[in-house]
Amino acid sequence: MIEIRKATSADHDQIWEIIHQVISKGDTYVFDPSSPKEKMLDFWCGEGKHTYVATIAGKVAGTFLLKDNQPDLGKHVANGAYMVSPDAAGLGIGRVMGEFSIEEARQLGYKAIQFNFVVKSNERAVRLWEKLGFQIIGEIPDAFDHQQNGLTNAYIMYQKL
Structure with a gap:
């Protein structure tokens, strides 16, 4: 069962492990694959962020x-960023986080x-x-x-809440 909760400092090592695994591939996030832990945790968990974890059996x-x-x-x-552990790919975690985040954004007072x-x-x-429910509203x-494909386009996606 997938559970979503606010992240705490006790989650930082597990969050970092996911971030490290995801950015090391150089195929989905703009961060340098060799970005240090401190920089990435500051970005992900720093001031002005509402950071959450999805856990299965207590593991992030x-x-x-x-x-x-x-x-x-x-x-x-609102703006959001999402990462799933490669070990947990295909388990529906991204969908659960996405659905939760849409409702959470509403609760936080965001309009879109x-x-x-x-x-x-x-x-x-x-x-x-x-x-x-997101729409592609632009393409850059x-x-x-991209580490394998070279220069690749990016979408701007939007959903009104």
């Missing part, structure tokens, strides 16, 4: 964050969620977000330097 199998997409007059739109950068070749994520040419 996924993590996501919600934050203001823009400051001040743009803060009513916008993803500024979804790598086009990350077809699994694009399909999931579309199934959860050659925005991502």
Whole structure:
């Protein structure tokens, strides 16, 4: 059974392990695959972030964050980032986190969620977000330097809450 809860500092090592595994592939996130733990945990769990973990039998199998997409007059739109442990791929964790985050964003007072950068070749994520009601509202040419495919487009995806 997948459970979602707010992340605590006790989760940081497990969150880092997921982040490290995901960014090391250089195929879905813009972060340098050699980014250090401190930098990534500050980004993922730092000030202004609502960070969560998805657990199975008490072990962190996924993590996501919600934050203001823009400051001040743009803060009513959320932005999010999601990662699933490669060991837990295919178990529905991404879908559960996505569904939870949509409701959580509403509870936090957001009026919409916008993803500024979804790598086009990350077809699994694009399909999931579309199934959860997100629309592609823009495409950025050659925005991502994919480690295997070279320059790759990225989508901007949006859902009004």
